[in-house]
Amino acid sequence: MTSKDKKQLKREKFVDENGIIFLDHVSMNYPEQGAPAIDDISLRIDRGEFVFITGDSGSGKSTMIKLLLRELVCTSGNVYVNGYNTKKLRHGQIPKFRRSLGVVFQDFRLLRDRNVYENVAFAQRIIEVPSAQMRRNVPSILSMVGLAGKYKSDVRKLSGGEQQRVALARALINKPSILLADEPTGNLDPNNSWEIMNMIEEINEMGTTVVVVTHSPEIVNAMKKRVVTMRKGIIISDEQEGLYINED
Amino acid sequence: MKISTFFYTLWQGVRNLFRNGWYSLASISTIAACLFLFGLFFSVVFNIRNILMTAEEAVSVTVFFNEDVSDERVAAFESEIWKRSGVGDVVFHDDDEIWAEFGSKYYGPDYATGFPENPLEGDHNYEIFLNDVSMQDSLVHWLESQSEVRKVNYSEVTADTLTGVNSLIAYVSIAIIVILLAVSIFLISNTVRVGISVRAEEISIMKYVGATDFFVRAPFVLEGILIGLIGSVIPLLLIHELYDYVIKYVTDRFAILSSLLNFLPIDEIFRYLMPVSLIVGVGIGFFGSLATVRKHLRV
Structure with a gap:
């Protein structure tokens, strides 16, 4: 067994014992802000869970996503994702770590000068999937998100819902173990929002752990999933089949 | 790196040139304009030095x-x-x-x-x-x-004058070449920086998806090199084509000085100008894009 395999096994064991996402007394202070954005929170999310992170602006939801993506490093405590301690990741290890995650943003973040196919294929390019396999994988995932006929389309000409589906296809093509969705329906109308959420739910049913940051009470209340509510940097509630808690 | 990734990177570098057509045009124009000025001055200085050397040899x-x-x-x-x-x-x-x-x-x-x-x-x-x-x-x-x-x-006067003019030309030309190069580097790297800054979001998306620094950087650096290369070849071609016309014009116009005006052939000028221009153009494109992309890679 190579040292790489041993490390992988160690991470698998850690995930089994502590969850696929594990925040251990995590705090995050921005130098320019007085109060911490996240203040000593602990959270465990197991494999296959579907979790909503809710809260109003400034509650610390976005900071949490940035910590999970290793865009930020917590000022105290430890953030474990997929068995990786994000604090200990070296700069050169971050790409490999991120490939184990799928990410969807509110503003889609597509490569604007590339078509649908190229946007999705890009995620495969970076892990050097052979071209022949890529030509099979991309149409397959595009058909899963309902965009099989639009693979040549310019992403700028797609509707918001379609652009988010492209983003979802890109996030899923490398079969990530975790899907992080930061306000995935924030820029969508109710119909498109529901289509995207249904897709995300299907993905979860196939075994992918899903973390959705949202402030949409309708979606949270209707889907009856685990709901973690944050306020001013702390977790004020964590309930299975929870409801959206308004600040008032 | 797989061969397919290598060719993908090459292809992306070339495509970037056309994707960002206006930016590429602005960068190439800036480099070409700066290096054209540099080339002109270089040719003039080389010829003046040659005329002085010829005069010196006659003393x-x-x-x-x-x-x-x-x-x-x-x-x-x-x-x-x-x-x-x-x-x-x-x-x-x-x-x-x-x-x-x-x-x-x-x-x-x-x-x-x-x-x-x-x-x-x-x-x-x-x-x-x-x-x-x-x-x-x-x-x-x-x-x-x-x-x-x-x-x-x-002739003490002739020798002193030639020595004085020679030193003056040497100092002035070094100063002007340094200033021209500094201005060129500043303008060109600024253009490259602006061009890449507008693509900061694109770089951050690539990083979120898990692209390595090399994978993100390589097409941009290649694009920078291509811009530098094109930007340095254009003024070289222009100078090459214009040189003989200008020499003929000056020689005809100042026929009385034809014995003094001993111009160098273009090949002689290009022996130095071509490598300098290419190195400056490609170097600025390479280092400019490398440095600018690096700033955006910390995502």
Whole structure:
């Protein structure tokens, strides 16, 4: 067994014992802000869970996503994702770590000068999937998100819902173990929002752990999933089949 | 790296050029304009230096000997002259030859009839040509201190003027070339920076998806190199095409100075200008894009 395999096994064991996402007394202070954005929170999310992170602006939801993506490093405590301690990741290890995650943003973040196919294929390019396999994988995932006929389309000409589906296809093509969705329906109308959420739910049913940051009470209340509510940097509630808690 | 990834990177670098057409055009124009100015100045300076060098080579010191100095001693003196630094050539003029040339020039072919003896007897001399005209003073000083030497003819004003102009040209050209290069580097790297900054979001998306720094950077760096290459080739072509026209124009317009205006052929100029321009253009494209992308990679 190579040292790489041993490390992988160690991470698998850690995930089994502590969850696929594990925040251990995590705090995050921005130098320019007085109060911490996240203040000593602990959270465990197991494999296959579907979790909503809710809260109003400034509650610390976005900071949490940035910590999970290793865009930020917590000022105290430890953030474990997929068995990786994000604090200990070296700069050169971050790409490999991120490939184990799928990410969807509110503003889609597509490569604007590339078509649908190229946007999705890009995620495969970076892990050097052979071209022949890529030509099979991309149409397959595009058909899963309902965009099989639009693979040549310019992403700028797609509707918001379609652009988010492209983003979802890109996030899923490398079969990530975790899907992080930061306000995935924030820029969508109710119909498109529901289509995207249904897709995300299907993905979860196939075994992918899903973390959705949202402030949409309708979606949270209707889907009856685990709901973690944050306020001013702390977790004020964590309930299975929870409801959206308004600040008032 | 897989071969397919290598070609993908190459292809993306080339595509980036066209995807960001206006930015590429602005960058190429900036580089081309800066290097064109640089090339023009470089050509002018090279030609001025060549004209000065030609003028320097024509400056000579003539040394005459006392009458009692034997021919053997005069002949031996040549090797002593050659030991002095800066000496480019030493030509011996026999007094009979001098009289033959002078007499026929000023008195006609029958010059010898009125002068049964050589009136210039004893005026045999060495004409010394210098590689470096600034060495004239020390050479003259040494010659005058030799007991065999009767007289030393030289033009102090010409040598001093040439030395002064030479130094001035050297200092001014170095200063202007440095300023031009600094301005070029500043303008070009700014253009590259602006171009890449507008793509900061694209870089961050690639990083979120898990692209390595190399994967993100390589197409941008390649694009920078291509921009630098095109931006340096354009002014080189322009200068190459314009050079002969300009030389012809100047030579025709100032025909009176044609003996002085000794222009270098374009190949001679390009022997230095081409590598310098290509290195500057490609180097700026490479390092400019490398440095700018690096700033956006910390995502």
